[in-house]
Amino acid sequence: MKTTKATFSVRGMTCEHCATSLSAAFAVLPGVGEVSVSFPQGLATLRASEGFSAGDVVQAAAIKGYVAELQPGHAPSSRRATTASDDAFDLVVVGSGGAAFGAALRASELGAKVAMIERNTLGGTCVNIGCVPSKALIRAAEAVHRAAHPRFAGVVTQGRVDDFRELMAQKTSLVEDLRQTKYAKVLAETPGVTLVEGHGRFVAPGRVSVNGREIQAERFIVATGMRPHIADVPGLSATGYLTSTGALALDVLPTSMLVLGGRFIALELAQAFARFGCKITVVQRSGHILPTEDDDVTEELERLLVAEGISVLTGARILGASRQEGERVLELEHLGERKWARAEQILVATGRQANTDDLGLDAIGVKLRSDGTIEVDEGLETTAQGVFAAGDVIGEPAFVYTAAYEGRLAAENALLHGPASKQPRNYAPLPAVMFTDPQLATVGLNEKQARVHGIDVDVAKLPFSYVPRALAARDTRGFIKLLRVRGTDRLVGATILAPEAGDLIMEPALAIRHGIPVSELARAFHPYLTGSEAIKLAAQTFDKDVARLSCCAA
Numbered sequence: 001m002k003t004t005k006a007t008f009s010v011r012g013m014t015c016e017h018c019a020t021s022l023s024a025a026f027a028v029l030p031g032v033g034e035v036s037v038s039f040p041q042g043l044a045t046l047r048a049s050e051g052f053s054a055g056d057v058v059q060a061a062a063i064k065g066y067v068a069e070l071q072p073g074h075a076p077s078s079r080r081a082t083t084a085s086d087d088a089f090d091l092v093v094v095g096s097g098g099a100a101f102g103a104a105l106r107a108s109e110l111g112a113k114v115a116m117i118e119r120n121t122l123g124g125t126c127v128n129i130g131c132v133p134s135k136a137l138i139r140a141a142e143a144v145h146r147a148a149h150p151r152f153a154g155v156v157t158q159g160r161v162d163d164f165r166e167l168m169a170q171k172t173s174l175v176e177d178l179r180q181t182k183y184a185k186v187l188a189e190t191p192g193v194t195l196v197e198g199h200g201r202f203v204a205p206g207r208v209s210v211n212g213r214e215i216q217a218e219r220f221i222v223a224t225g226m227r228p229h230i231a232d233v234p235g236l237s238a239t240g241y242l243t244s245t246g247a248l249a250l251d252v253l254p255t256s257m258l259v260l261g262g263r264f265i266a267l268e269l270a271q272a273f274a275r276f277g278c279k280i281t282v283v284q285r286s287g288h289i290l291p292t293e294d295d296d297v298t299e300e301l302e303r304l305l306v307a308e309g310i311s312v313l314t315g316a317r318i319l320g321a322s323r324q325e326g327e328r329v330l331e332l333e334h335l336g337e338r339k340w341a342r343a344e345q346i347l348v349a350t351g352r353q354a355n356t357d358d359l360g361l362d363a364i365g366v367k368l369r370s371d372g373t374i375e376v377d378e379g380l381e382t383t384a385q386g387v388f389a390a391g392d393v394i395g396e397p398a399f400v401y402t403a404a405y406e407g408r409l410a411a412e413n414a415l416l417h418g419p420a421s422k423q424p425r426n427y428a429p430l431p432a433v434m435f436t437d438p439q440l441a442t443v444g445l446n447e448k449q450a451r452v453h454g455i456d457v458d459v460a461k462l463p464f465s466y467v468p469r470a471l472a473a474r475d476t477r478g479f480i481k482l483l484r485v486r487g488t489d490r491l492v493g494a495t496i497l498a499p500e501a502g503d504l505i506m507e508p509a510l511a512i513r514h515g516i517p518v519s520e521l522a523r524a525f526h527p528y529l530t531g532s533e534a535i536k537l538a539a540q541t542f543d544k545d546v547a548r549l550s551c552c553a554a
Contacts, residue, residue, distance in 0.1 A: 003033060006111070008044040008057060012066040015039060025060045032057075044068065054111020055415045062416075070111045088216045089115045091414060092208060093407075094200045094359070095223035097124015098400040099391025101183065102407025103221045104193045110415050114193045115217070117200035117210055123183040125225050125392070126400040129245045132178055136171045137248065138268060138435050141275035145308075145437070151474035161276050164253040171248075202360035205384070219386050219414040222366070222374060223407060224359065226352040226392040231260055231318070239321040239328050241346040244269060254278050256343035258330055262289035262314065264434045266349035267305070271436050274310050281311040281341055283330065288314055293440070294447045294481075296461075297497055301440065304477060313341070321346065354393045371395070379422030380410040388414050397430055429512040433502035438478040441505035444493035444512050445483055456486040457493070460541035464498050467534045468551050475499055480538045482508065482518065489517035500531060507535045518542060 013019060019037040022044060026035045031052025037044045046057065054070045061068035091107045093100045096118035107114045121128050147159025161167060187195055198211035208215050228243035230236070242250075244265050255278065259270040262284030274280040282289070282305075288298040289312065302312050319331040319338075327342045354373040361368065367375045367383040373395035380388045390406035392398040406425065413422040431443040450457045463479045464470040470477075478498035484491050494508035511521055522539035526532045528551075537546050 003047045003049045006046045006048045006052070006054060006057070007071045008046075008054075008061075008068045009071055010037065010042050010044050010061060010066050010068050013039050013042060018066070021064060022061060022066065025064060026057060029053075029056045029060060058110055059416050069109050087214060089113045089194075090217065091115075091219045091221065091411065092117065092200075092215055092217040093221045093223060094208070095124065095225060095391070095393075096122050096183070096195075097223060097225050097391060097403065098126055099223035099225075099393075099403035099407035099410075100124065100221070101186070102404035103223060103390060103411040104187075104407075105190060106408040106411040107415060108190045108192045110411070112192060112411075112415055115196050115215055116187070116193060117196045117198065117208070117215075119197070119199040121179070122187070122195070123179045127178050127183065128175060129248060131400055133171050133175050133248045134244070134265075134268060134272075135435055136174055137167075138272045138437075140167055140171075141272040142437055145275040161253065164276065165251045168249075168251050199358070201358065202364045202366075205364050206386075208360075220388065221407065221410045221414060222356075222359065222361070222382070222387065222389040222393060223391045223403070223410075224355040224393050226354050226398065228348065229351040229353040230348055231350040233260075233318050233330075234320040236321040236346075236348070239323050239346065241321075241328075241348045243348055247273070247347050254343070254345040256280075257345045257347055258283060258328065258341055258343040259347045259349060260318070261349035261351070262286060262291070262312075263349075263351075266347075267301075267436050268434065269347060269349065270310060271305060271308070274308060279309075279343070281313065281343065283316050283318065283332065283341065284312070284314045285316060285318075286314065290434075290440070292448070293442075294495065297440065297446075297481075297495060300478065300497060301436065301438070304438065305436075352392070352398070354395070356393060369395070377422075378424035379413045379417070380406060380425060381413065381419075381422065385419075386414070397427060397432075399430075399432065402427060402430070429509050431505045431509045433505065435502070438498045439496075439501040441496045441501035442494065443505055443509040444491070446481075446493055446495055447483065450483060450493065455492065457483045458486050458542060459483055460538050462534065462538040462541050462546065464534065466537060466546050467531070469529050469531050469533060470498070472529060473499075480504075480534050482535075482538045482542070484518050484542065489519050490515070491518050491521070496534070498531075498534070504531050504534060507532060 016039050019039040023035045023037045026032055031049050033047035035046050058068045090112040092115045093103050094117045096116055104114050104116050144159040147157045150157045196210050200208045200210045203209045206216055247269055253276055257273055257278050257280055259266050259282045270280045270282050289302055290298045306312055313334055317333040319333060322329050328346045330341045332339045356368055356372050365384040366387055369375050374382055374389040374393055376382055376389050376394050380390055382389050388410040390410040391403035409425055429444045434440040460482045461479055465476040481495045483493035491511050496504050518539050521535055526536040540546055
């Protein structure tokens with residue numbers, strides 16, 4: 001009988017007895033012959049034959065409290081697939097974004113034979129038409145703005161966009177480089193994963209058709225992401241509009257733009273294009289931008305955006321769209337009056353919708369929610385047994401880092417755990433960042449959410465005018481708020497509105513995750529004249545008047 005060698009790294013062993021215990025556990029697994037477990041090296045080497053499953057090894061180690069991972073280049077030739085057919089797999093992943101890659105890489109570590117199906121561009125939303133291109137342009141817009149608005153006496157600088165086409169080409173080059181190095185190259189070097197190009201559609205339980213080729217598997221993960229949702233505005237389609245995808249692909253800078261929406265994507269792109277020199281009007285249906293955030297946050301950010309020359313119309317109802325004299329025109333009802341707003345372009349950023357159409361999900365019993373996202377349980381399994389879903393396609397939270405986490409978890413639950421032992425998802429605490437300038441970073445609860453959950457909180461709010469780093473940089477925009485459960489030392493939320501707020505949010509996130517008391521944040525060493533001092537000062541604000549402290553007082 002033909003055998004192959006499988007090598008696993010093992011974390012958690014503390015002595016030779018651990019190695020002996022693991023050897024005994026591995027030796028009784030199907031398809032396992034000789035077993036050698038080395039405590040000093042942290043390795044387990046097995047002789048594998050027919051019936052061997054790397055997932056069985058990982059699960060056996062986990063039962064005893066250890067973490068085993070199949071080493072790249074040491075995958076056994078005999079995998080779980082029930083036949084040797086090129087069209088039979090242990091796991092099929094539909095999509096190729098963050099969740100899909102998280103799933104495929106984890107499945108490879110578990111020794112599974114995996115097919116990844118992609119009908120469009122490899123890499124999904126984030127690298128191609130989302131996070132990467134948008135943040136590249138946001139940074140470029142920030143460079144223009146800072147050059148045009150020097151903050152220091154005696155300094156004269158100028159900033160303008162000289163060649164918008166060249167700027168966009170540089171952004172595209174970055175996207176292509178990252179898609180090649182972080183997706184195509186990674187996929188090519190991952191053992192056991194096959195990319196299948198084409199549109200995948202379920203035709204029956206356990207079977208998906210891709211351009212006429214029928215692929216079979218025991219387990220599936222749907223990770224098809226989302227696309228922009230288009231607001232139902234009379235005349236909009238005939239008038240013409242951009243989505244975020246189209247806006248990030250422009251090679252000519254519009255002179256003016258109407259931005260529909262008032263959340264993350266709308267505000268990030270609105271400010272970036274305004275700083276490039278485009279006249280921007282934000283049209284938001286709610287009474288505030290970012291309606292789920294606290295009022296003091298949205299009011300301050302709106303004030304700062306308006307100060308940069310951006311018009312913000314909140315509480316506006318769009319009645320229709322049309323083209324008049326070469327311009328795109330929106331008819332609005334605002335503050336009880338009928339108004340018209342005109343611009344060269346309209347950007348629709350009113351939300352996103354799940355890519356669940358034409359996947360054949362109804363043929364296998366996968367239930368969708370009313371908004372089109374896939375219904376899953378806490379272990380990310382859908383209403384069809386053996387079919388899991390992960391990433392934006394299952395709805396909020398819709399971040400690339402949560403998508404990757406969900407993909408890995410879905411793969412583990414699909415390949416390692418039965419229905420009764422699936423591991424539940426857990427996002428707490430989940431940091432989020434909006435890349436406007438100033439940035440908005442949040443974790444845990446804000447004041448609105450605390451009230452909804454019936455949690456009585458103390459609030460410490462510190463303007464950045466009290467932070468030495470901000471004073472030295474001549475940029476005191478924004479503030480930080482910390483929330484603790486009233487009468488306790490337990491932190492439950494943080495909101496930071498400030499330049500580079502995203503780089504500050506992880507300290508309160510870790511404090512919430514690991515139960516670090518607020519008083520410890522106040523006492524901990526924070527290097528002077530760094531942004532992190534804001535966390536310390538805000539924590540001190542619960543019990544002290546920081547205006548009466550020396551600038552470097554502990």
